[in-house]
Amino acid sequence: MIEEEWDEAVDRFLRGQMDPEESARFADRLKNDPSLQEYLRLNQALHQALRNSPSPFRQTLERINVSSDLRVASKRGWILVVVTAIALSIFAFLGIYLNRKKNSGPEALYLAYMKAPASLSPDLAPDRTGEAQSRSISFQDSVLMETDRLYINGQIDQALQLLQSTPEDLLSDRMLFQTGLLLLIKNQAGETLRVFEKINAYSPGEILWYGALAHLKQGEPSAARSKLELIPAESRWYSQSRELLSRL
Amino acid sequence: MNNKIRAENEHILEGLRRGDLRVIEKVFSTCKPAVIQMVVRQGGNEADAEDVFMDAFEAIYNRLQSNGLTLDRASFKTYFIQVCLFQWSKKIRKKNRVHQVTNPAGEVQTGMEEVHEALADLDRKKIVAEKFQLLSEGCRQLLDWFISEDKNISEVALLLGISEGSTRKRKYECKEKLFRLVKEDPMYQELKFPG
Numbered sequence: 001m002i003e004e005e006w007d008e009a010v011d012r013f014l015r016g017q018m019d020p021e022e023s024a025r026f027a028d029r030l031k032n033d034p035s036l037q038e039y040l041r042l043n044q045a046l047h048q049a050l051r052n053s054p055s056p057f058r059q060t061l062e063r064i065n066v067s068s069d070l071r072v073a074s075k076r077g078w079i080l081v082v083v084t085a086i087a088l089s090i091f092a093f094l095g096i097y098l099n100r101k102k103n104s105g106p107e108a109l110y111l112a113y114m115k116a117p118a119s120l121s122p123d124l125a126p127d128r129t130g131e132a133q134s135r136s137i138s139f140q141d142s143v144l145m146e147t148d149r150l151y152i153n154g155q156i157d158q159a160l161q162l163l164q165s166t167p168e169d170l171l172s173d174r175m176l177f178q179t180g181l182l183l184l185i186k187n188q189a190g191e192t193l194r195v196f197e198k199i200n201a202y203s204p205g206e207i208l209w210y211g212a213l214a215h216l217k218q219g220e221p222s223a224a225r226s227k228l229e230l231i232p233a234e235s236r237w238y239s240q241s242r243e244l245l246s247r248l
Numbered sequence: 249m250n251n252k253i254r255a256e257n258e259h260i261l262e263g264l265r266r267g268d269l270r271v272i273e274k275v276f277s278t279c280k281p282a283v284i285q286m287v288v289r290q291g292g293n294e295a296d297a298e299d300v301f302m303d304a305f306e307a308i309y310n311r312l313q314s315n316g317l318t319l320d321r322a323s324f325k326t327y328f329i330q331v332c333l334f335q336w337s338k339k340i341r342k343k344n345r346v347h348q349v350t351n352p353a354g355e356v357q358t359g360m361e362e363v364h365e366a367l368a369d370l371d372r373k374k375i376v377a378e379k380f381q382l383l384s385e386g387c388r389q390l391l392d393w394f395i396s397e398d399k400n401i402s403e404v405a406l407l408l409g410i411s412e413g414s415t416r417k418r419k420y421e422c423k424e425k426l427f428r429l430v431k432e433d434p435m436y437q438e439l440k441f442p443g
Contacts, residue, residue: 004420011394041372042427048369049377050395057309060272061302068276 002039010036010043104247106224110216113244116185120159120178121148140172147178156182173202181210189217205235212241221248257319265312275305279325283332290336300339304331307366317362331363338371342435368439375436379429387422394419 012018013026030036054062121144137145143166150159160182163175180195192214196207208227215224225248231241263271280301287297308331311317319327380388393399393407405415430436
């Protein structure tokens with residue numbers, strides 16, 4: 001136990017208030033008194049804790065630590081941004097690649113290019129040209145007109161049935177073509193191709209175009225390509241056939 | 249130890265002695281990751297590692313300023329990590345952990361004597377600050393007036409409305425209470441260098 005008077009001496013020592021003589025006496029006592037040494041150390045710790053906490057050097061270390069942490073965080077942030085950007089680019093590239101691949105499959109191309117016409121025989125419609133009523137109508141034209149009417153009304157099965165019920169010897173190439181087209185609309189591509197084979201003389205561009213689409217529906221891109229390449233330049237399908245060829 | 253390491257050590261110690269920020273930052277960048285790795289491997293976390301790193305750095309700096317420091321057996325980085333390992337072993341004992349603290353480099357902690365007292369000063373200061381909070385408000389106020397605000401006996405006596413003798417006695421009693429609490433802390437005994 002340190003006496004009260006030594007507590008006063010320790011305080012004066014720590015405050016630098018001792019004169020040289022007192023300081024020398026205190027140093028002598030300190031050298032030979034371990035309990036006073038400990039008391040001094042505890043007082044030094046108390047002074048440091050209350051007066052100087054944290055120390056100026058510690059404050060410098062704290063500042064550098066924060067800025068180095070920020071630099072690391074910033075570096076980590078940049079690394080994260082770069083990695084995220086690379087990952088997103090890879091995903092985007094894969095997405096585009098897979099999407100293109102998906103969109104360039106025969107079935108996808110068929111869906112992209114197969115557009116059912118608004119009507120099958122617009123030239124024969126009496127309410128559009130007015131001509132049909134003023135001339136005699138052939139059997140074939142009357143069937144085509146009825147087929148067109150049914151088709152326009154959305155009665156595709158009935159339209160197909162009408163064409164298919166026509167005796168073979170009365171079937172014109174145009175009727176055969178429309179039969180094939182309706183079969184294609186009904187997703188019966190194999191039947192379409194068989195019907196088209198029976199056609200002798202009808203617009204080659206139409207036959208080749210819908211024939212190519214039927215092959216695509218069948219999953220036969222090379223057969224489709226062969227037909228597309230033959231589509232003549234004057235056909236209304238020419239430009240689309242070139243486009244489709246580039247995607248095959 | 250080769251001349252290159254010796255020259256590097258001198259450059260770092262001289263820079264630290266002068267408080268050269270570039271040298272301090274270099275110590276951060278070269279030693280901190282190794283200290284974090286060492287503490288985490290020994291069962292600590294990053295916050296523990298940061299405490300240990302800062303204490304070691306401050307202790308080395310204080311030692312340099314008070315008595316100087318010579319490094320003739322290892323590079324500064326090796327020495328720094330050894331100081332951290334030494335500080336961490338104390339900290340882990342305080343936490344009553346069961347982990348066995350080992351020296352990853354298999355090296356004996358040589359040269360710790362120089363920096364031990366500087367580390368002990370920091371630890372002592374931490375314990376005192378912690379126990380100070382356990383004192384009564386009256387004692388805390390009185391010691392604050394004397395130490396933080398640097399008031400003398402007569403000024404404090406006036407504030408308390410008691411005699412200077414009673415004030416002196418009360419200050420002494422408050423310190424006694426505080427130091428008793430400090431000495432009861434098991435960590436306080438750890439501050440003596442082992443062996």
